[in-house]
Amino acid sequence: MTSRRKFQEQFIQNMLKNHKSDSERPCHFSALEITSLLELFNKFSGTAGHKHRLERVRFRDELHKSFQITDDFLMDRIFRAFDKGSKGYLRPEDFICGLSTLLVGNLEDQMKYCFQVYDLNSDGYISREEMFHLLKSTLVKSTEEDPDEGVKDLVETALKKLDCDHDGRVSYPDFKQAVTQDTLMLECLGTCLPNDKSKKAFLQLIRGEGGCEMWQR
DSSP states (O other): OOHHHHHHHHHHHHHHHSTTTSSSOOOOOHHHHHHHHHHHHHHHHHHHEEEEEEEHHHHHHHHHHHHHOHHHHOOOOOOOHHHHOOEEEOHHHHHHHHHHHHOOOOHHHHHHHHHHOTTTOOEEEEEEHHHHHHHTSSSOOSSOOOTTTHHHHHHHHHHHHHOOOOSEEEEEOOOOOOHHOOGGGGTTOOOOEEEEEEEEHHHHHHHHOOOOOGGGO
């Protein structure tokens, strides 16, 4: 058995054993899906010259091409959510566990992930200032004299729906309660999950159910 094949088998067994029931870093993929994702990871990281290391720029490029997530700031936040340990790059387990949440994660997985993306300073709360920064890029530029006023209105609307304990900021329990009551609130501060069409195409790819044209670049 080659060393590469041995590493792959050990990696897959580790993912299946250690991450299936890991509430903080779950992986809901099958062995076949993990194998496909590991091959994609190796393809993406191969051009960077670092084995088993996916750099931020390539990750953002693939995120945009595969899932049509276009906001630069949110793409950076998604990278940070994937990058456990704040290394500045992704290991295979970062890539696969992150995609598990995006593609096959349950509502709890996705609520934790979205909250992490929106909690810009990682203090456990989403503040008014953080909401303002997140929502500012969602408004279409207009000729209004003070476009920030429109953003402030959006912030107040979002805060009213998310701040369940009325303390002027959104904790994870607040966010969870609001999203549980209305799942449309999950991405109310910005798109950070793939749409259904992109999700279906990607899953078909890693399950061997479709062509691989999307990766022949």
